[in-house]
Amino acid sequence: MYRTHNCGELRMQHVGQEITLSGWVQNTNDLGYMMFLNLRDRYGITQLAFNEENTSKELFEKARTLGREFVIRIKGEVIERASKNDKIPTGSIEILVKGLDILNASRVPPFTIEDETDGGEDLRMKYRYLDIRRSPVQQSLIFRSHVAIESRKYLAGEGFIEVETPNLIKSTPEGARDFVVPSRMNPGQFYALPQSPQTFKQLLMVAGMDKYFQIVKCFRDEDLRADRQPEFTQIDCEMAFVTRDEVLRNFEGLTKYLFKTVCNIELADFPLMQYDDAMRRYGSDKPDTRFGMEFCELNDLAKNKGFVVFDNAELVVGICAEGQANGYSNKDLKNLTEWMQRPQIGAKGLVWVKVNADGTFKSTVGKFFSDEDIKEWAEKMNAKPGDLLLILSGEAEKTRKQLNELRLEMGRRMGLMKPGDFKPLWVVEFPLLEWDEEAGRFHAMHHPFTSPLPEDEEKMLGGDHETMKNLKANAYDLVINGVEIGGGSIRIHDRALQEKNFKLLGFTPEEAEAQFGFLLGAFEYGAPPHGGIAFGFDRICAVMRGQTSIRDFIAFPKNNMGRDVMIDAPSVIDEGQYEELYLRSTAEDEV
Ligand code: ASP
Numbered sequence: 001m002y003r004t005h006n007c008g009e010l011r012m013q014h015v016g017q018e019i020t021l022s023g024w025v026q027n028t029n030d031l032g033y034m035m036f037l038n039l040r041d042r043y044g045i046t047q048l049a050f051n052e053e054n055t056s057k058e059l060f061e062k063a064r065t066l067g068r069e070f071v072i073r074i075k076g077e078v079i080e081r082a083s084k085n086d087k088i089p090t091g092s093i094e095i096l097v098k099g100l101d102i103l104n105a106s107r108v109p110p111f112t113i114e115d116e117t118d119g120g121e122d123l124r125m126k127y128r129y130l131d132i133r134r135s136p137v138q139q140s141l142i143f144r145s146h147v148a149i150e151s152r153k154y155l156a157g158e159g160f161i162e163v164e165t166p167n168l169i170k171s172t173p174e175g176a177r178d179f180v181v182p183s184r185m186n187p188g189q190f191y192a193l194p195q196s197p198q199t200f201k202q203l204l205m206v207a208g209m210d211k212y213f214q215i216v217k218c219f220r221d222e223d224l225r226a227d228r229q230p231e232f233t234q235i236d237c238e239m240a241f242v243t244r245d246e247v248l249r250n251f252e253g254l255t256k257y258l259f260k261t262v263c264n265i266e267l268a269d270f271p272l273m274q275y276d277d278a279m280r281r282y283g284s285d286k287p288d289t290r291f292g293m294e295f296c297e298l299n300d301l302a303k304n305k306g307f308v309v310f311d312n313a314e315l316v317v318g319i320c321a322e323g324q325a326n327g328y329s330n331k332d333l334k335n336l337t338e339w340m341q342r343p344q345i346g347a348k349g350l351v352w353v354k355v356n357a358d359g360t361f362k363s364t365v366g367k368f369f370s371d372e373d374i375k376e377w378a379e380k381m382n383a384k385p386g387d388l389l390l391i392l393s394g395e396a397e398k399t400r401k402q403l404n405e406l407r408l409e410m411g412r413r414m415g416l417m418k419p420g421d422f423k424p425l426w427v428v429e430f431p432l433l434e435w436d437e438e439a440g441r442f443h444a445m446h447h448p449f450t451s452p453l454p455e456d457e458e459k460m461l462g463g464d465h466e467t468m469k470n471l472k473a474n475a476y477d478l479v480i481n482g483v484e485i486g487g488g489s490i491r492i493h494d495r496a497l498q499e500k501n502f503k504l505l506g507f508t509p510e511e512a513e514a515q516f517g518f519l520l521g522a523f524e525y526g527a528p529p530h531g532g533i534a535f536g537f538d539r540i541c542a543v544m545r546g547q548t549s550i551r552d553f554i555a556f557p558k559n560n561m562g563r564d565v566m567i568d569a570p571s572v573i574d575e576g577q578y579e580e581l582y583l584r585s586t587a588e589d590e591v
Contacts, residue, residue, distance in 0.1 A: 001020060002020070002022040002073055003020050003021050003022045003073070004019045004020045004021075005019050005020075005021060006021070006041055006042075006043035006044070007021055007023045007039050007040055007041040007043055007044050007045055007046045007090070008041070008042075008043030008044020008045070008046070008089060008090060009043060009044070009090075010046060010078055010090050010093050010095075011089075011090070011092065011093065012080065012092050012093060014078040014093065015078050015079060015080050015093060016077070016078065017077070017078050018075065018076070018077055019075070019076065019077075019078055019095065020073065020074070020075050021039055021046060021073070021074055021076075021095065022041070022071070022072070022073040022074075022103065023039040023040050023041035023046075023071070023072070024039070024040050024041065024069050024070070024071055024072075024106075024113075024133065025037060025038070025039065025040075025066050025067065025068055025069060025070045025071075025072060025106075026038035026039065026040040026045060026068070026113070027068060028063075028066060030064065033051065033052045034049065034050060034051035034052065035049075035050045035051075035060070035063055035064070036048065036049055036050075036094075037049075037050070037063065037066065039072070039074070039095075040133075042138060044088065044089060044090055045088055045090065046090045046093075046094070046095060047081070047085075047090070047091075047093075047094040047095070048074060048076070048094065048095045048097050049079075049094045049095065049096055049097065050063050050097050051096075054096055055096075055097065055098075059097065059098075059099070059100060062100055062102075063097070063100060065102075066102070067105070067106060067108065068106065068108065068109060068113070069106035069108075069109050069113065069130075069133075070102060070104070070105055070106050071102075071103040071104040071106070072100060072101060072102055072103060073100075073101045073103055074095065074097050074099060074100050074101075075097075075098050075099035075100075076095040076096050076097040076098045076099070077095065077096045077098065078093050078094075078095060079093065079094060079095070079096050080092065080093060081093055081094045109127070109130050110123055110126075110127055110130070111123055111124065111127070111130070111131075113130060113133050113134055114134065115134065115135055115136055117131075117134060119131070121559070122559070122565060125557070125559060125564075125565045125566060126565045126566055127566070128555070128556055128566050129566075132555065136552065137552050140541070140545065140547075140552040140553050141552075141553070141555055143262070143541060143544075143545060143553070144537075144538075144541045144553050146262050147258055147262055147537070147540070147541050147544070148215055148537070150257065150258055150261050150262055151215065151235050151254065151258065151537075152215070154253070154254050154257045154258070155213045155235075155237070155254065158211070158250060158253070159210075159211050160211040160212065160213040160237065161209055161210075161211060161212060161213070162212075162213055162214055162215075163204055163209065163212050163213075163214060164214060164216075165194070165197040165200035165201070165204075165214065165216070166194075166200070167193055167194060167217070168181060168191035168193070169191060169192055169193070169194050169200075170191070170192060170515070171192035171195075171515075175195075175443075175444075175447070176195055176220035176221060176222045177220070177221035177222065178192035178193065178195065178219075178221060179192065179193040179219045179220075179221050179230070180192050180193075181193065182581040182582070182583055183581075184580055184581055184582075187582040188582055193219035194218060194219060195218055195219065195220050196216075196218045196234060196236065196534060197214060197216055197218075197236055198447060198449060199449070199516070199518075199519050201214075201236060201237075201238035201532060202238065202449060202491055202519065202522075202527075202530065203518075203519070203522055204238065205238055205239075205240045205527070205528055205530035206522045206523070206525065206526070206527045206528070208240075208528075209240075210239070210240050210241075211237075211238075211239050211240070212237065212238045212239075212532075213235065213236065213237045213238075214235075214236045215233060215234075215235055215236075215537060216233065216234055216236050217231055217232070217233055218231070218232055218233070218234050219231050220232075221562075224558070224559075224560050224561075224562060225560075227483075227539060227542070227548065227549065227550050228550075229538065229550065229551075229554060229557055229558055230558055230562050231558075232536065232537075232538050232550070232554075233536075233537040233538055234486075234534040234535060234536060234537055235254075235486075235534065235535040235537050235540075236532075236534040237250075237251070237488075237532045237533055237534065238530060238531070238532030239530060239531060239532060240528040240529070240530045241528055241529060241530070242490075242529070242530065242531050243490070243531075244428070244474055244476060244490055244531065247476070247488065247490070247531050247532065247533060248270075248272075248426055248476060251478065251486075251533050251535070252269070252270050252424075252426075252478075254535075255267065255270075255424060255478065255480075255485075255540075258540070258544070259422065259544065262544065263544055265420075265422065267422060267424060270424045270425055270426055270478070271425045271426070272425070272426045272428055273287070273425050273426070273427050273428070274427075274428060274429045275427055275428065275429050275430045275431070276429070278427050279400060280295065280297075280400075281294045281295055282294065282295065282404060282407065283295060283399075283400030283401055283402075283403050283404030283407070284401075284404040284482070285427055285430070285477065285479075285484075286427065286477065286479040286482055286483065286484045287425075287427075287479065287482065288408060288411065288417065288423070288481050288482030289423040289425055290411075290416060290417055290418060290421050290423045290481055290482075291411050291414075291416035291417070293319045293320065293321065293322075293407050293410060293411065293416075294319070295317050295318070295319060295400070295403060295407075296317065296318055296319070296320065296380055296381040296382075297315065297316070297317050298316040298317065298318060298377055298380065298381075298391065299315065299316050301373070301376045301377055301380060302316045302369075302373075302377065302391075302393075303316060305368065305369060305373060306368055307365060307368035307369065309348075309349070309393055310393050313393035313394050313395075313399070314394065314395050314396045314399075315393065315394065315395070315396040315399050315400070316391065316392075316393040317391070317392060317393070317399060317400065317403055318351075318377070318381060318389050318390055318391035318392065318403075319381075319389075319390050319403060319406065319407050319410065320381040320382065320383045320387050320388070320389050320390075321387065321388040321389075321390060321410045321414065322384070322386075322387050322414075323386050323387060324386075324387065324388035324410070324414065325354035325355060325356070325385075325386050325387060325388045326386060327388075328352075328354075328388055333350075333352050336350065336352075336390075337349060337350040339409070340392075340402065340405070340406060345402050345405050345406075346398075346402065347392055347394075347402045347406075348394060350364075350390060350391070350392065350406075351363070351364050351365050351390075351391040351392070351393070352364055352388060352389065352390055352391070353365075353374055353377070353378070353388070353389040353391070354387075354388055354389075355378055355383050355384065355385050355386065355387045355388075355389070356385060357385045357386065358385075359375075359385070361374045361375075361378070363389075377389065377391075390406060390410070392406070408482065417481070417482075419546045420546065421481075422480055422481060422543075423480065423481055424478060424479065424480045424485075425478075425479055425480075426476050426477070426478060426479075427476065427477045427479055428475070428476045429453065429472045429473070429475075430445050430446065430472070430473045430475045430477075431445050431469075431470075431471070431472065431473065432444070432445060432450065432452050432456070432460075432471040432472060432473040432475075433445065433468055433469065433471060433504060433505075435468075435469055439506065440506075441504070441505060441506030442468065442504045442505055442506070443505070444501075444505060445473060445475070446473060446475045446487065446489050447489075448498075448501055448502065448505055449489075449491045449492055449498070449519075450473050450474065450475050450489040450490075450491065450492070451473070451474045451489060451490045451491055451492045451493075451497070451531075452471045452472060452473060452474060453471075453472045453473070453474050454474070456471045456472055457497060459471065460497065460500060460501075461496065461497065461500055468504060473489060474489055474490040474531070475487065475488070475489035475490075476488060476489065476533070478533075478535070480540075480543050481543060483539060483543050484536075484539075485535055485536060485539060485540050485543065486533055486534050486535035486536055486540070487533065487534070488531065488532050488533025488534060489531060489532075490529070490530075490531035491530055491531055491532075493523060493527040493528065493529050493530060494523060494527075495520050495523040495524055498516075498519070498520060498523060499512060499520065502516070536550075538550040538553050538554055541553040
């Protein structure tokens with residue numbers, strides 16, 4: 001037998017018992033006449049004790065040969081510790097070791113297997129199996145498992161059926177590039193890996209499955225960031241005979257259930273915010289509503305007073321950073337302005353106003369505006385003495401995006417993004433289509449299967465170009481703390497409307513038929529009204545744990561170049577494989 005207990009479960013009540021434990025050597029502390037060893041497994045750490053009085057010389061010598069990460073089995077007696085450690089659950093006891101087997105030796109690990117490791121990202125990824133031994137990574141994976149199991153419980157309880165959809169499919173245009181797989185049996189032809197099971201889940205609704213879900217891998221060949229991976233997981237759902245509000249209620253229910261059961265956090269009801277409002281108030285379709293600092297538009301007060309920069313701007317808009325006037329020296333404000341002028345943000349400049357305690361103002365635009373003028377801005381922005389006003393101007397859409405960056409940065413600096421504070425909301429009524437001047441066609445803001453609002457359907461079938469620009473989508477995103485957790489929509493289920501959408505998106509009827517004939521055809525056999533949503537599963541796990549990177553919630557993630565540095569993928573394939581797959585061989589390539 002390898003163990004009677006695990007390394008996390010022995011307590012005072014076990015004192016006197018003879019036990020067997022197996023695990024990894026975390027570290028040893030040799031004091032000469034006695035030696036302590038921390039034994040670790042997934043469940044915890046237990047202290048082992050060897051001492052001259054009770055341990056045979058032979059056993060002591062053997063213990064001294066142990067290095068970090070050796071795998072051992074010990075037999076011994078649970079005894080009360082002389083000096084207790086209240087930082088770990090097993091801290092009241094230790095094991096007086098009477099027998100020791102070395103089950104496997106270990107080379108010295110390339111980084112320390114501790115909560116705070118000295119290993120850099122690349123090294124940790126190369127030896128991911130060692131990295132996963134570290135408690136923070138292990139806990140993240142355990143957390144993920146918990147969220148997955150609870151999601152299944154909730155959805156099954158609501159009558160959802162888990163259906164698996166294929167991974168070798170034909171490309172669905174959802175905005176990203178496809179990963180493709182050559183077909184040996186169909187020379188010159190390729191499958192695509194699904195960017196999502198979108199069309200399949202819609203077909204399951206046509207098939208009468210009514211409520212579908214799947215915790216499913218999706219593949220997108222995009223440039224990577226901390227919160228993106230080429231393969232990631234979604235909680236993907238679809239429902240028939242539902243309105244938008246029923247979908248929202250269901251998935252608000254799921255989100256609340258997960259926070260409650262996994263984190264013991266009660267979330268309040270999720271407010272709804274229109275896309276236009278989100279853009280106007282926060283300059284973002286995923287606003288972080290843990291703090292205010294909402295945008296205040298100043299066109300009516302700041303334009304036409306002789307300050308050319310404002311006069312030429314489409315929008316003058318600012319935020320009020322409460323109590324920050326004293327904290328920012330001229331030099332700090334210069335640095336902040338330069339931060340805003342970096343190419344990543346691209347602001348031309350930054351106008352600031354300090355509201356002094358005596359009701360006067362100090363600002364960069366004092367030459368152009370009287371204290372009376374500025375007082376009006378301060379009033380509109382609800383500013384108090386001690387506040388700092390930060391104002392941008394320019395083309396409306398760009399300026400809002402820039403101010404969003406500044407608001408988030410100020411929120412961070414002012415400590416307004418409190419860990420443990422969760423502020424979910426639904427963003428609704430996105431534009432359906434975005435006009436692409438260069439390509440001379442529209443893009444779908446969500447994807448091509450999203451329906452317009454019911455009142456916009458007629459307009460979509462019959463309206464002119466301008467009408468198309470103003471159509472609203474029956475789509476929704478769930479946002480928590482500035483992170484898009486998921487999104488979905490009520491779908492088009494009518495062939496004529498879907499054909500019209502493809503046309504607006506630049507498909508000829510032949511192209512639409514070739515790519516989506518199966519779906520258009522299915523719509524002719526009694527497709528019910530339906531809609532759904534998908535949550536980014538890795539992302540919701542990270543957000544629930546207050547983390548920004550999804551990497552530690554994925555057992556074997558890829559790096560920024562899309563590489564798995566542990567198995568060294570992607571890699572070249574054999575010449576024979578090229579031939580078998582009817583691909584151009586590398587030999588030909590070199591000629
Ligand atoms: N398939 C969509 C996505 O992956 C989600 C949905 O519309 O249900 O974003």
